[in-house]
Amino acid sequence: MNESAETSPSLERRESAAPQPRALARLAGPFLLGLAAVACTAIAASTWHDVKTPRDTIRVTGSATQRIVSDLIEWEASVSHSASKRADAYRATKADVEATVAYLEDQGIPKEDIRVGSASVNAYYETYYEQIGDTPVSNSRLAGYTAYQSVTVTSQKVELVERVSREVTALLDRNIPIESSTPRYHYTGLEGLKIEMLAEAADNARQRADQILASAGDAERGDLVATHMGVININPANSSATSWEGNNDKSSYEKDIITIVHVTYEVD
Numbered sequence: 001m002n003e004s005a006e007t008s009p010s011l012e013r014r015e016s017a018a019p020q021p022r023a024l025a026r027l028a029g030p031f032l033l034g035l036a037a038v039a040c041t042a043i044a045a046s047t048w049h050d051v052k053t054p055r056d057t058i059r060v061t062g063s064a065t066q067r068i069v070s071d072l073i074e075w076e077a078s079v080s081h082s083a084s085k086r087a088d089a090y091r092a093t094k095a096d097v098e099a100t101v102a103y104l105e106d107q108g109i110p111k112e113d114i115r116v117g118s119a120s121v122n123a124y125y126e127t128y129y130e131q132i133g134d135t136p137v138s139n140s141r142l143a144g145y146t147a148y149q150s151v152t153v154t155s156q157k158v159e160l161v162e163r164v165s166r167e168v169t170a171l172l173d174r175n176i177p178i179e180s181s182t183p184r185y186h187y188t189g190l191e192g193l194k195i196e197m198l199a200e201a202a203d204n205a206r207q208r209a210d211q212i213l214a215s216a217g218d219a220e221r222g223d224l225v226a227t228h229m230g231v232i233n234i235n236p237a238n239s240s241a242t243s244w245e246g247n248n249d250k251s252s253y254e255k256d257i258i259t260i261v262h263v264t265y266e267v268d
Contacts, residue, residue, distance in 0.1 A: 056267040057225055058212065062205025064197045065258050067237065070185035073158045075165045077180045078150045086121050086145040093119060093147035096176045100151055103171060107164045113155035121147045158185070158253065184250040193257065194232060201261040202227065209265050222266030230260030 079100060081092035097116060104114055126143040129136045155161050162183055171178045187193075206221070213219045231246035237254040241247060249255055 055222070057264050058209055058221070058267050059262065059264045060205045060208045060212065061230075062201040062203070062208060062261045062263060063258065064200035064204060065256055066193070066197060068187045068190075068193070068234075068255050068257055070158055070187050070253050070255070072154070072156055072186040072188050073161045073183050074152065074154050074186070075161050075181065075183040076150055076152045077165075077168055077178050078148060079176065079178055080146055080148040081177070082124070082144055082146045084144045086123075086147075089145040089147035090119060090121050093149050096178070097149045097151060099174065099176055100168075100171060100178060103168070104151070104153065104164065107167075108160055109153060109155060109157065109164060113153055113157070113161075115152045115154070117150040117152065119147055119149040121145050162253070182251065185253050185255075186250065187255070190234075190257075194259065197232075197257060197259040198229060198261060201259045202263060205261055205263040206265075209263070213267065220268045222268040225264040225266055227264075228262040230262060232260075233258045 077100065079093055079096045081089050081096070083089040083092065097119075101114055101116065105111055123145050124143055125140040127138055127140050129138050131137075153161055153164075165180055165183050168178060168180050209221050213221055231242070231244065233242050233247040234249050234255050234257050235241050235247050236249050236252035237256055239249075239256065240258070242258075
């Protein structure tokens with residue numbers, strides 16, 4: 001009896017120390033929530049990786065070239081005279097400019113295509129030396145006046161003006177001191193043509209991408225990713241010169257316009 005009495009309290013303590021179901025739930029709850037959070041993070045990271053992985057791309061350059069013929073010409077000539085008096089220099093220049101305009105009209109250039117610039121008269125000086133003691137001292141004094149006036153032709157009669165610009169020196173035989181500049185040639189439809197040629201260059205880039213992918217193997221051109229317009233070069237005929245800023249030749253009657261486009265496509 002005494003042994004039983006001494007052992008029963010010990011059994012009661014072990015029974016009361018056993019965990020209850022509610023206590024287990026409280027302990028397992030935070031662990032399960034943490035495990036779920038880790039699983040969600042892993043799924044989200046995997047999804048983000050799938051979305052952000054870049055697709056293969058191909059970048060190609062397309063070009064287009066077209067010959068153009070100038071349809072507008074600009075040409076300038078000038079007359080100048082010097083005289084000891086301002087009025088004399090101006091009158092001589094004015095008379096020769098009027099004779100030049102008459103000559104241009106006689107050659108068939110329309111009057112409305114000819115513009116006479118404003119006359120300018122400037123003094124010019126000469127240097128002389130004066131002996132002061134043993135030292136020569138330079139000085140300047142008024143020597144006379146020079147009058148200058150320009151005549152500019154802007155016309156669509158390109159070939160006519162080009163010929164006249166070469167033959168205008170015949171006025172020298174009339175004692176008209178004329179100076180002729182090099183004509184400048186323009187194409188008036190250039191802006192519209194640039195748009196057309198950029199479209200042609202983009203189409204050329206698409207064809208190049210298809211050819212490259214077909215030759216490379218089992219791949220096809222996918223969606224357009226990006227386009228970048230390169231410089232536009234306008235060169236003398238048969239010239240392929242390029243520059244970072246783009247060329248704009250005005251010295252040639254016939255020109256080649258070259259457009260460049262850089263295009264990037266996805267590869268399927």
